[in-house]
Each structure stands twice: as C-alpha cells, then as structure tokens.
Amino acid sequence: MSSILEVNNLVKKYDDFLAVKGVSFTIEEGEIFSLLGPNGAGKTTTISMLSTLFKPTAGDATIGGHSITQDPMLVRKLIGVVPQEIALYEDLTAHENLVFWGQMYGLSGKSLSKRVDEVLEQIDLADRAKNRVKTFSGGMKRRVNIGVGLLHKPRLLFMDEPTVGIDPQSRRAILDSVKLLNKQGMTVLYTTHYMEEAEELSDRVGIIDHGEMIALGTQKELTKQVGEMETLILHIDESEDLEKLALALRNVPGVLTADVSEHAVTVIVPGAEEALAPVVSQTNELGIKVRSIDIHEPNLEAVFLHLTGRALRN
C-alpha cells in the first residue's frame, strides 16, 4: 500500500494559542484512519489545514503527492470534505444542493445528473430529492451533508465528527456507509471523540490531545501500551459525590487510575476479578450506591486514560 496522505510536523497558531503542535502521521491508500480525541483537542483544526481551508503556521502535508501549501487546487480535486456542521443551503432541495456542489467540483451535464442520482440512492433520499433541506430531520440533513462529500468520488474523504447530535439509528447508518465506502476503495480520515466509533471503523487510530498526537497505531498496538489492564466502570446516581469516590478509589490497592466520567467512575486495574471486591467495599464504606458495574478489556478509552490521566469525554 502507498501513502495517500503524509503529514509532516503540522503547526497552527492563533495569536498566542497553539492549536496544533507539530502533528505528523501518514494514511495509506484504502484505509480508515481515525483521529480520536476530546473536544478542543485540535482535530477540526488539523482537518481544516489538510483540506486547505487554513494555511498551516508551519509544516506541510502532501495528498496524492501534492503539497497542501504549494498546490492547494490540485489537492482539493482529490479530497472530499464532510464538515462537522451541516453545510447546506436550507432553501434549496436535496437535489438542487447536490447539483450545486457537484458543479463546484467541476461536474456538469449527464455525468452530474447521473452522479447526483447515484448519491441520492446511496444516502437513501431519492424519494425526498425534491424537498427543501429545511424540511428534513437532523439525520436526513447529515446524510445529504455526507452525500455532498461523495459526489466527485474523492480519493480521500475527510469526515469531521459526522455523527454529532444525531439519533442512534442515523448514527448506525452513517457508520455502515463509511464502512461501505471504504470497501469500495475510498480512503477515509475520520475524526471523533467517540471511542466506540474509532474502534469499530478504524484500521489505525491517532489519539490527539491538546494539539499533540500522543499515540498512533492499530487498536491492538495502542492497547498494548496499557498492558493487560482492564477497566471497571461504576455507574452511580447523579446525586452521589463522584469526585469523592474517585479520590477514595485511587488509594485502593491495585487501582491504577480512577476518573469521573458521565454519571460514572472509570477505574483501571491490572485484573478486574481481584480488584472488584476492594473497589465495591470502598464504595460501600462511603455510602455510595452503585447501580451497575461494567468490566471492559483494554480499549482506547483505557489508552487515553493511561496517557492523559483523563477520561476521553471529559
């Protein structure tokens, strides 16, 4: 496999704020590469530079051999972009939107109408093609938003958190469509802060935090960094003092880290079976009621916790 994207020490600075601090990675032709990181980690800024929207402060990247700083127009022909926000004309119909965006990518005539029809089928909106986008549900808008990025059959598709704010059904449809596109030969750079999405989709994952690439590799390679650690997730009522519990659990023998996430405390331990009893005992001592406990084998969440000391969704 050859590299379609090579990123070299990419930096973006806004006044005194360093949003991206020298990120480097490559993406091979035909793979799905996920950039995983919490909100504000620098994922969107990285994609904005790679898609030539913003010029990097330093560093460069090549896509299909063309520099993003030297040959932005050549780069733009090779890439498709699905932005995080829905970037469509609400007063135009789905069909009119696709036609307009197809024209922006140089399509015209019969090839344009054929491609628009294909994409409408692909996003399962052929029957709503003549309806204005403003009459669509959030999930339908997301599908059109993705469809626009596919019109010109790009070699590399950037998808910036495409599942934010949508219902589980639409989310599932989007994840399936990403896998299908990849099967058809499209290379995908997918950004997300959902660990499960990165795990399900990616051939390789880059974990980004505070503008730095803190880990990079296949899921197996990354979880190896945590060793044989397992994760206990204690689901607690909202009313309980989660911080107090996390603090207490960090002092329990065998517990490596304990952090608060949404209505839960995530605990990383070398062996779940051995650690379970003292963790539950400590929780009872504090008078905190546990609703349920999940036990997870090493995953990307654990990797992020291990590397940053924070939960991914904090």
Added chain:
Amino acid sequence: MKKLFIIGLKDLKIVFRDKPALIMMLLAPFLLTLGLGLVSGRLSSGSSSGINNIPVILVNQDEGQLGQALVDLFTSDQLAELVTPELLSDPQAARQQVDDDISTAMVLIPAGFTESVIPTDPQNPGPTLKIDIYFNPTRPTSAGVIKTIVDEFISRVEVGRVSGEVAITQLIQNGLIQPQEAMQIAQEIGIGSAESAGTSDAIILKTSTNDGSPMEFDVLAYMAPGMALMFLLFTVSNGGRSLLTERAQGTLPRILVSPTTSSQILGGKIFGIFLTGTVQMLILIVASTVFFQLSWGDPLAVLVLVLASVIGAVGWGLLLTAIARTPGQISAVGTALMLIFGIMGGSFVSRDMLPGWLKTLSLVTPNAWGLDGFQTLALGGTLRNIMTPILGLLVMGIVLFGISSYLFNRNGIAKG
C-alpha cells in the same frame, strides 16, 4: 467564469424563495409607492400628475421687467392648472399664509432684482439679489414644483444675460456698434431675455418627447424610482449579508475547500447581488407601469440606468460586507444606510429642499444619481441626457468595489 454564474444564480434562487426578503424587496416599495400615490392624489383624482392648483403667493417688490416676467409666468394660461398664484405685497402676511398651511410657498422677488441682473449702468452694477422662496415643509412635493419653476426661470435669465454680454462684446470688437450704444442694446437684450424667460415653454414640468408628443410631469415618476432605489439598498445589503451568513453556516468554507478560487466565490456573490438588484428594479418598473400606468421613459435608457444604479448600490453593499463582522451588523447598518441614503438621496423629498452642503454630500448616494436620471427620462430625456448620472453611478461602484476588494484581500473572505 462558469462557477461565477452558478454561484450568482444559486443566490438569486435562494433570495426569491425567502419570503421576508421578498416582502422588503418588492412588496414594501410597491406599497409605499401606492401609498404615496394615494396621498398625493395621483391615484385617486384621475389627474395625470396628481399635483394641480398648487397655491403659491407671489410678492413682487421688483419694479423691473424680470419681476413682472416671473409673475406673468406664474399667471400664464399654461400653468393655470398646475398653480394657483396669489399676489400679495406684504412678505410677512405671505409668510404667515405658508406657516398656516394655506399656501405651499411664497416667492419673494426683491426690490432691484432686475437692476441687479440687467444694470442700467454696467460700470457700477449693484449687489446681486436673489429670489427668496419660503417653503411649506408639509408639502414637499408641491414645494419642489414651485422651486423647479423658479430655478428654470432664473436659469433662463442667466443664460440670456451671459449671451447678451457675449453678443455686445462681439459687436463692439467688430466695430458694429459704438461703446456708448452698448448700454441701450444691453437693456433691449435684457428685456428680451425677461420676456423669453417668462414663457412657460421654458418650464421643464411641461415638456415634449423627441417626437414632439407632449409629456407631462407625473409625481409617481418621482416616487416610484425613489422607493425602488431606496429598497435596492436593502437588497444589496441583504446580498452582502448572505456572504457572512454563508461564512457562519459553513457553506462558504465548504466552497473554499472545493476546487474554486476565492475570486470566483467573491465574483459569484457580487454577480448574485447584482442580478438580484437588477431583477428587483425591473420587476418594480414593470409592476408600476402595469398597475399605475407610469411611463418611465426610453426603455433602453431605463435599462442602462437600472444597471448603473445597481452597480453603484452593489458598491455600497460590498463595502458594508467587507467592514461588518456578523450578519446582524450588516442588517442593522444596512437598514440605517437605506433610510439615511433614502432621505439624503431624495427618495422622500426632493434634494432641492436640502441645504446646499447636504445636497452636495448626497451625491455619495446612488439614490441621488439614480433619481436624477430617472426623472430626466420620465420627462422625455434620452440616454444622452443621463450620461452624467450613469457616469456618477459607475464611478461610485468602481471606487467602492476597489476599497472592498482591498479589505477582502486583507482579511480573507473565510475569516470574520
């Protein structure tokens, strides 16, 4: 170039699907024109102009021929339908009648006016005297008519005076008359000028088209373009707003990551605003022609003036867009600009009613140039007669485009 048209046509389509924008672009100017037409009587009296029997008081303190010529003009048969003059000798009483809304204006011809224009002793000319017009501010349109009559009279007198001077100088230089005969001849020329100026044929309010058919002043020919030009500024600021809206909603960045240059995007947006403004003006012109039987004049000249007006207005829309940071800022400033330019540029009251400095300042507005041109065309003018307003509007558009381009280049169109 193709993308430029695609972006422009897309914007046109979006604007014409936006109901609130359509109300402001088309319905509001149409209804305001309708309302002003009803108020002025143009749409209810059946009169062609809607303005007739304007009460005006003449106070003639001049004992010379020019004062009498102006009185004769106002009392002539040709202006009998348009004005109802009353002769008074007391300026205070006349002024009071205007203040009491009994009369539209008082025209005061000062003592010695003729002598100041045609001095009996050219070696010792007296001070220059001016005709004083005291307006009733509640009747701006009618007052504008009176002022136009007086202005035209003075203009005729001035032309006669200058041409008389030239003629006498030539006669002396060629030895056809002796210098001592010059005074007598000057007096004769002056009297001839006064008589000529005092004929209502000179008054532009009743004029003829090129083919000699009569064309009468129609008050709607002033109001309709006034409203259309004022709401054109709404359209261009709304168009500029769409660029910032696209920036905020993410469609502009999305176009920027397609193989489309910034110049194509900006050109497309400008083309869209230009196209929308032109379509808006043409719809209003056709609607007022159909519903109000309004004659705008030579169709080709009207089209050229519409295009020039839109270019001038688009310049302001672009400048607003280049300076503003949010769509809300453009809406607020754009509305203020629309009203200020409407007032300054003569969309509500004739610019002739403005103080001198404000009248000069009003030339920064597309309304002033555009209205000047549309009035000329409505009164039978041709393309040749409106070259100055067209040039003024084009220069305005080009200068403002230059400034806006500099600002866009400096800031980048993707950034706020």
